[in-house]
Amino acid sequence: MSTSNSTALNKVEKKFALPVGLRDAGTLLGLVVIVVVFSILSPNFLTEQNVLNILQQSSINACVALGMTLVIISGGIDLSVGPIAAISAVAVAVLMAAGVPIALAIPIALCFGMAAGGINGALVTFGGLQPFIVTLGTLSLYRAISLIYTGGNPIFGIPPAFRALTNSTIFGVPNPVVIVAVLAAIIWVVLNKTPLGEYFLAVGGNQEASRIAGVPVTRTKIASYVISGGLAAVAGLILVGRLGAADPTLGNLWELDAIAAAAIGGASLMGGKGSIVGTLLGAIILGSLRNGLTLMNVQAFYQLLATGLIILVAMLIDRATRGRE
Amino acid sequence: MTNVVVDRLKLTGIGKSFGTLRALDGVEMSVRPGTVHGLLGENGAGKSTLLNILSGVFAPSSGHIEIDGVRVAGHGPKAARRAGIAMIHQELQHVPELSVAQNMFLGRPLIAGGVFVARRLQEQAAADALAPLDRSIDPSAPIRTLKVAQRQIVEIARAMMEDAKVLAMDEPTSSLTPAEFERLAILIADLAAKGVSVIYVSHKMDEVFRVCETATILRDGRKVADVIMKDTTESAVIARMVGRELAVAGHQSFVQGDIVLEVEGLTRATAVRDASLTLHRGEVLGISGLVGAGRTELLRLIAGVDQPDAGEIRVRGRRLPLGNPRTAIAAGLGLLPEERKREGIVARRPVSSNIALPSMRRFSRFGFMNRRAVARESLALMTDLNLRPLSIERPIGQFSGGNQQKAIIGRWIAAGAQILLFDEPTRGIDVGAKAEIYALIEKLASEGRSMIVVSSELPEILRVSDRVLVMREGRIAGVLERDEMSEEAIVALAVPQSAPRAASISRS
Known part of the structure; x- marks a missing residue:
């Protein structure tokens, strides 16, 4: 009995890696195609320095997209990530300017982001409103808060120690890349190895069935928005460090890039499906595209065109290869 | 032989199969002009299938339909309409925000000047059609402002506007008050007097006897009798x-x-009214009743899925907080929902995840899921339940209905549920899997688990139940012990009816 069980287990475990992995392999293939094309077109594309550049440029979007992926998996959407990043950025800058130590200012700013996410989650669950509408509302609301508080002016005077956090490297890898990689690993573990991850997938896959099966639906949904808010805040802080100022208008249209990365990576906007690895690859695809086109001196208008086409082509390929589902 | 009346409606050898399931077999039925003809049978006898064939929703696998001696040409709802068959569904199908007139002309509006909808003309025509039935209905009012009885009249008017020769009504009185029924009965008599043949489907015997002249009785997809109401x-x-x-x-x-379980005075709006029951250890309590009698609703209240307005539930003497599935599960309850796809499974997730869903806390250590334990236990359960294929990581949506059902049962066994609430456990699954589910119910009972089984199939109820509780219109109409159980006794309790029937129940 035990031997037959364990062989059966081995068999299924091997099988089980496939379906998720297959979709990620597809995203990876897409990335490889883009990299190959650009390295042929531009000799400067596939250099160590430029690859690090691409990763660095993609890191902020990747960070936001990680949270977005969890929200999308659990059947929601978060349009308010950009303004949440701005609120957190303003918070951290104001706190540091007021003399609050960096080690305290950062967690407080992250709490701002998570609280904003918590409000989104509460409106979706207790308020019973649709996630799109809720976060469309808070998109304006949160942006207004950071604009009103700052009077629309950027906050300068970021301490050099804070800037060093985002501008230095570890073994040659820019810190933002390392930070986002670590966060991605944590989120991957949450999604794949914890009950909460199982709940995200279940609630997004079939909310009513999950409720009947005893899943804490409300808590699960709120958790996804809180994590999304927290990760948006991290992205906001990284940008503050990079720019040396907290602009209350920062994060404009971040939600669209994040949704695009998640979708290219295999997340279904209907919920119940998504991949952390895929989202990272999706963010890198978008980053590579922009970087490559810039290297080739392509006008910004055409970059926008290319981004749009990539999203649509990726989705059409996804649809065609899934075929009969 | 000059005055031979041609049948208004004649069905010849109507058969319908869904895959291997034979829903209708060689049904013959004829209805004369101006007659109200009942169509009777238990749930699943084939009434709905026959109505769907009549209104063109399904094409019959065999046989044909004649109207006034002319075979109905072609298939589909349009062909049926053209032939003069109109149908009034149990669930009225309207667009709530559109006006009465707009609904009556839905899909075939009156056009003026080639492009514009002639609203005024439509409203005039609607008013003309409504006038003989009910003058109080305003054709320009949004249909959502009308009561169900009025909406039904709109449907009848619409059918009349189309010059329907045959009007089929499916359970038209399921949400009408007695007074509204009286009005409807008069309306139906008027229609018949004008030569329209009415097919009247209802569970309510007193209504059928009141409204119909003749009737066809179906059982298991076959016609068992044509009766003349005044002779039976x-x-x-x-x-x-x-x-x-x-x-x-x-x-x-x-x-x-x-x-193990006591339910007292459980009430939710008019769906469940003052329902009380007790369940013993190892007992299988069947719940029978007509569709809409409140069986599913009662089960959902007990499982904490819906919030009751009043009542109390005690599990092993301890009061259960109401309206919370999580506390119900913690108390050892588990619900196998009627609509498996919508409420039971998370189709895209592996069977193992679906099984482990309520037991996440038990399956995790230090906040991490013990996938190995989930896999081991799922595999053991699936082997036990004979769930095929034995592949724990395959998405549950890719399994057959019977196997999905076994997985949900496995879910509750894994969660340690001692009280299982089964809502139509064998709906939509094949005969072999059915027998397995019955055997499983017995096995679970032998292990000391208690079960409540809701089913529309009387043979199923009789097969598995130690006691049967019969519901009627949201209330518990009666409880039958094992030795009092029979289909007749259950139906007698389930069917809303006139008083004299009580005598025949006590005889059985």
Whole structure:
């Protein structure tokens, strides 16, 4: 009995890696195609320095997209990530300017982001409103808060120690890349190895069935928005460090890039499906595209065109290869 | 032989199969002009299928339909309409925000000047059609402002506007008050007087006897009798509907003395009214009743899925907080929902995840899921339940209905549920899997688990239940012990009816 069980287990475990992995392999293939094309077109594309550049440029979007992926998996959407990043950025800058130590200012700013996410989650669950509408509302609301508080002016005077956090490297890898990689690993573990991850997938896959099966639906949904808010805040802080100022208008249209990365990576906007690895690859695809086109001196208008086409082509390929589902 | 009346509606050898399931077999039926003809049978006897064939929703696998001696050409709802068959569904199908007139002309508006909808003309025509039926209905009012009875009248008016020769009504009185029924009965009589043939489908025997002149009785997809109402009785008709003496053999009881579940005065709006019951250890309590009698609703209230307005639930003497599935599960309850796809499974997730869903806390250590334990236990359960294929990581949506059902049962076994609430456990699954589910129910009872089984299939109820609770219009109409159980006794309790029937129940 035990031997037959364990062989059966081995068999299924091997099988089980496939379906998720297959979709990620597809995203990876897409990335490889883009990299190959650009390295042929531009000799400067596939250099160590430029690859690090691409990763660095993609890191902020990747960070936001990680949270977005969890929200999308659990059947929601978060349009308010950009303004949440701005609120957190303003918070951290104001706190540091007021003399609050960096080690305290950062967690407080992250709490701002998570609280904003918590409000989104509460409106979706207790308020019973649709996630799109809720976060469309808070998109304006949160942006207004950071604009009103700052009077629309950027906050300068970021301490050099804070800037060093985002501008230095570890073994040659820019810190933002390392930070986002670590966060991605944590989120991957949450999604794949914890009950909460199982709940995200279940609630997004079939909310009513999950409720009947005893899943804490409300808590699960709120958790996804809180994590999304927290990760948006991290992205906001990284940008503050990079720019040396907290602009209350920062994060404009971040939600669209994040949704695009998640979708290219295999997340279904209907919920119940998504991949952390895929989202990272999706963010890198978008980053590579922009970087490559810039290297080739392509006008910004055409970059926008290319981004749009990539999203649509990726989705059409996804649809065609899934075929009969 | 000059005055031979041609049948208004004639069905010849109508058969319908869904895959291997034979829903209708060689049904013959004829209705004369200006007659109100009942169509009777238990749930699943084939009434709905026959109505769907009549209104063109399904194409019959065999046989044909004639109207006034002319065979209905072509298939589909349009062909049926053209032939003069109109249908009034149990669930009225309207667009709530559109006006009465707009709804009456939905899909074939009156056009003026080639492009514009002639609203005024439509409203005039609608008013003309409504006038003989009910002058109080305003054709320009949004249909959502109308009561159900009025909306039904709109449907009848629409059918009249289309010059329907045959009007089929499916359970038209399921949400009408007695006074509204009286009005409807008069309306139907008027229609018949104008030469329209009405097919009247209802569970309510008193109504059928009041409204219909003749009726066809279906059982298991076959016609068992044509009756003339004035020459028969309610009990004779019910006996025909139920028919066979069913093998109740093979039932084993594992009931033990102690009470595990007490429900008292559970109420939710008009769906469930003042329902009380007790369940013993190892007992299988069947719940029977007509569709819409409140069976599913009662089960959902007990499982904490819906919030009751009043009432109390005690599990092993301890009061259960109401309206919370999580506390119900913690108390050892588990619900196998009626609509498996919508409420049971998370289709995209592996079977193992679906099984482990309520037991996440038990399956995790230090906040991390123990996937190995989930896999080991799922595999053991699936082997036990004979769930095929034995592949724990395959998405549950790719399994057959019977196997999905076993997985949900496995879910509750894994969660340690001692009280299982089964809502139509064998709906949509094949005969072999059915037998397995019955055997499983018996096995679970032998292990000391208690079950409440809601089913529309009387043979199923008789097969698995130690006691049967019959619901009628949201209330518990009666409880039958094992030795009092019969299809007749259940139907007698389930069907809303006139008083004299009580005598025949006590006889059985």
